[in-house]
Amino acid sequence: MKNIFNTNEYVILDGAMGTMLQNSGLELGERPEILAITHPEKITAVHGMYVESGANLIYANTFGANAHKLAGFGYTVKEVITAGIKAAKKACEGSDTLVALDIGPLGELLEPAGTLSFEGAYELFKEMVVAGTDAGADVIVFETMTDLYEVKAGVLAAKENSSLPVMVSMTFESNHRTFAGCTIEAMAMTLEGLGVDAIGINCSLGPVEIFPIAKELCSNTRLPVFVKPNAGLPNLKTGGYDINPDQFAEQMLSYHDIGISMLGGCCGTSPEYIREIVSRFNNLRTKAADRIGQYVPSLRVCSPTTTVNVDHVTIVGETINPMGRKFIKQAYLCDDMDTILACAVEQVENGAEILDVNAGMPGIDETAMLCKVVKLLQSVVDAPILLDSQNPEALEAALRVYNGKPMINSTNADKDLMDKIFPLAKKYGAAIVGLTLDEEGIPETAEKRFELAERIVRTGLSYGIHKEDMVIDCLTLAASVQQKEASETPKAIKMIKEQLGVRILLGVSNISFGLPQREIINRNFLTLAMNAGLDMPIMNPKDQGMKESIYAYNVLAGKDEGAKNYIEKFAKPEGTPDNGLGGKGIKNNESTSVDIFHAIRKGLKNETKIATENLLESMEEMAVINEKLIPALDVLGTLFEKGDIFLPQLIQGAQAAQAGFEVVNKRLAAKDTETVNRGKIVLATVKGDIHDIGKNIVKIILQNYGYQIIDLGRDVASDVVIEAVKKHDVKLVGLSALMTTTLKSMEETIQALHKERPDCKILVGVPF
Ligand code: THG
Numbered sequence: 001m002k003n004i005f006n007t008n009e010y011v012i013l014d015g016a017m018g019t020m021l022q023n024s025g026l027e028l029g030e031r032p033e034i035l036a037i038t039h040p041e042k043i044t045a046v047h048g049m050y051v052e053s054g055a056n057l058i059y060a061n062t063f064g065a066n067a068h069k070l071a072g073f074g075y076t077v078k079e080v081i082t083a084g085i086k087a088a089k090k091a092c093e094g095s096d097t098l099v100a101l102d103i104g105p106l107g108e109l110l111e112p113a114g115t116l117s118f119e120g121a122y123e124l125f126k127e128m129v130v131a132g133t134d135a136g137a138d139v140i141v142f143e144t145m146t147d148l149y150e151v152k153a154g155v156l157a158a159k160e161n162s163s164l165p166v167m168v169s170m171t172f173e174s175n176h177r178t179f180a181g182c183t184i185e186a187m188a189m190t191l192e193g194l195g196v197d198a199i200g201i202n203c204s205l206g207p208v209e210i211f212p213i214a215k216e217l218c219s220n221t222r223l224p225v226f227v228k229p230n231a232g233l234p235n236l237k238t239g240g241y242d243i244n245p246d247q248f249a250e251q252m253l254s255y256h257d258i259g260i261s262m263l264g265g266c267c268g269t270s271p272e273y274i275r276e277i278v279s280r281f282n283n284l285r286t287k288a289a290d291r292i293g294q295y296v297p298s299l300r301v302c303s304p305t306t307t308v309n310v311d312h313v314t315i316v317g318e319t320i321n322p323m324g325r326k327f328i329k330q331a332y333l334c335d336d337m338d339t340i341l342a343c344a345v346e347q348v349e350n351g352a353e354i355l356d357v358n359a360g361m362p363g364i365d366e367t368a369m370l371c372k373v374v375k376l377l378q379s380v381v382d383a384p385i386l387l388d389s390q391n392p393e394a395l396e397a398a399l400r401v402y403n404g405k406p407m408i409n410s411t412n413a414d415k416d417l418m419d420k421i422f423p424l425a426k427k428y429g430a431a432i433v434g435l436t437l438d439e440e441g442i443p444e445t446a447e448k449r450f451e452l453a454e455r456i457v458r459t460g461l462s463y464g465i466h467k468e469d470m471v472i473d474c475l476t477l478a479a480s481v482q483q484k485e486a487s488e489t490p491k492a493i494k495m496i497k498e499q500l501g502v503r504i505l506l507g508v509s510n511i512s513f514g515l516p517q518r519e520i521i522n523r524n525f526l527t528l529a530m531n532a533g534l535d536m537p538i539m540n541p542k543d544q545g546m547k548e549s550i551y552a553y554n555v556l557a558g559k560d561e562g563a564k565n566y567i568e569k570f571a572k573p574e575g576t577p578d579n580g581l582g583g584k585g586i587k588n589n590e591s592t593s594v595d596i597f598h599a600i601r602k603g604l605k606n607e608t609k610i611a612t613e614n615l616l617e618s619m620e621e622m623a624v625i626n627e628k629l630i631p632a633l634d635v636l637g638t639l640f641e642k643g644d645i646f647l648p649q650l651i652q653g654a655q656a657a658q659a660g661f662e663v664v665n666k667r668l669a670a671k672d673t674e675t676v677n678r679g680k681i682v683l684a685t686v687k688g689d690i691h692d693i694g695k696n697i698v699k700i701i702l703q704n705y706g707y708q709i710i711d712l713g714r715d716v717a718s719d720v721v722i723e724a725v726k727k728h729d730v731k732l733v734g735l736s737a738l739m740t741t742t743l744k745s746m747e748e749t750i751q752a753l754h755k756e757r758p759d760c761k762i763l764v765g766v767p768f
Helices: 018-023 032-038 040-053 077-092 118-134 148-161 184-193 207-218 245-258 271-281 288-293 326-333 337-349 366-380 392-401 415-428 446-462 484-500 508-512 518-532 544-556 561-570 596-601 605-616 621-642 647-670 693-704 718-728 740-756
Strands: 057-059 098-103 139-145 166-170 198-202 225-228 300-302 307-309 316-320 354-357 385-388 407-412 431-435 470-473 503-507 536-539 680-685 708-711 732-736 761-765
Touching: 018 032, 018 040, 032 040, 032 077, 040 057, 040 077, 040 271, 057 077, 057 139, 077 098, 077 118, 098 118, 118 139, 118 148, 139 148, 148 166, 148 184, 166 184, 166 225, 184 198, 184 207, 184 300, 184 307, 198 207, 207 225, 207 245, 245 271, 316 337, 326 337, 337 354, 337 366, 337 605, 354 366, 366 385, 366 392, 366 647, 385 392, 392 415, 407 415, 407 446, 415 431, 415 446, 431 446, 446 470, 446 484, 484 503, 484 518, 503 508, 508 518, 508 536, 518 536, 518 544, 536 544, 544 561, 596 605, 596 621, 596 647, 605 621, 605 647, 621 647, 621 693, 647 693, 680 693, 680 718, 693 708, 693 732, 693 761, 718 732, 718 740, 732 740, 740 761
Parallel strands: 057 098, 098 139, 139 166, 166 198, 198 225, 316 354, 316 536, 354 385, 385 407, 407 431, 431 470, 470 503, 503 536, 680 708, 680 732, 732 761
Antiparallel strands: 300 307
């Protein structure tokens, strides 16, 4: 097979299938993927036009052929995918054109925002991957993805069940985020880590709008980049798109300079668009090699929404660790996850950019617990996580379910351990900390620690880990016991950083073990270590003294441009929340009253419940709802609209508010008062459309505002809507459609409603 991933020649992809099929008379409600069984010649004909136009790689008609979307249509995933690949291969006969198994989103939200588990998503993708590989696909392409977590499940399913190359393109909005809030950077580093062969952007916008997004992607990856824009923006009047093949190809030419490798079209494009691209790109060689040559590697870890680039002293919060912390130990033993979550939120609010998470203790199943904690933490905080374990089983389980690019803490120079941990870092694309100790313990001298660091880095490189993803921990001994050795740590830091060029991490507080007023020693040792080159102190972010040293150091070392962070942190008056120094000590056990706005904003269910109970001691039930719960939801909505928070946080917050409503409702029920009901609303996805993510989000939010939702589900005929409106005497109906093809049945439903129930108001969610 031609290696399309390692060439300076442009690879031409195909254009739209969906819009082409619509034009050939696809019936409403039919799954387009099934046409490969019922009308294979129609599918082959469309593919054939793209092959003729000069496409080097065409996407089979398998986008939605997953078990969830095919349910009820009478065909198995294997049947539909086999037919889809066959129809595409037939069109390629006699040419060099390759066929991709095309995989789109599953159409369901993953936990915690939705109900599909990560493992469930993996299984749905696996079924598609196996069928496509068996049917003879040349490449696997995931496209139009918006949820990085879903992509990860898909990529793992592809990598673990097929040896075909994998390409992934996600769909971004003009704010450079996907619908679920994923950034370009997070996509690039997570997928590069998972060993994907090419990454790209498709759909949603036209070439002009996607250009700056693609440019950002190109500067964030060493992988080949591909783009498939729509034929401009949708034209609401014509139901089509607004640029012609010539304009499209002309606009695509600008992508040459940013170093893309593959291009084609998405919605609204046709073989004519591809022909125009071919004529312009045929004689060009890509600039991908130049772009990749200019790539500047740096240590970065991320969650889908937040990337931490360790180019300044970066605080790693240490407190989610049963070691030395009774209340964490207790929380693990009692499965009290809210305490752990609150601890995470608190650390982030106090300036931790990364959270060290350790779930290893006697009496606890570390594998299950680490997984569970990682999933829960990622539902309430955006900070990337440092997985603190040397248990390969626990690490692998947590690396699997981590959303973003994770980091492992840790391996050391022991060969057996390195041989277990480095392959995990490689497979899951994690950065990794290496401790400068081996079977014989911590060496006393800096020189010896340097030798171990060198061995770790050399071994990591041999496993294919990028150097920038390796971080060395030089380790600290207690100054009270080994006073002479205290200065060996900064010395080792300096040597390792200068000669190996890797980042340095350190658990700082060991130094003060056995001495009074440990903070004094910790803070001064920290300054020495930073001066020697420390990048990542693991510490309690509530330690004021240490934090002051860090902020000051970042200014003095020129790592805080214009002293921006320092000013932001210290120019606020004392006691202002979020300045991290609001008069709170470093003890964790003080009881502060729970703020309901804060609890809902952070998505903390239990805290919201407690806050609601506290408020009910001095407020009326309806006042709690109208003055607290609803305004908190309004704040969330505003933050969402402004793009300050994203869908997962919105839903998490709404679910927290729901916990508050439940407390109030219980109280009202006990008083024999009617529970809160602000009115009834019927919701439905219209006939022919099975996309219900949008509808389900609206449902959660409206329920949380106290409305009673009559959810008619998806693919709902207009007479079913009318019937429900009459039966429940409803005055407001929400209709949803995702596909342009089903806008027609939305129109029909609206007309029928106007006729039967002229007083009923209608709200719609449409794909523009
Ligand atoms: N290097 C690396 N990883 C590490 C360490 C390191 N992980 C664990 C540890 N060291 C850093 N984390 C913690 C977590 C909790 C405590 C200390 C370090 C802790 N300390 C006090 C005690 O020991 O009694 C409690 C003090 C307090 O209450 O503030 O609990 O070196 N790579």
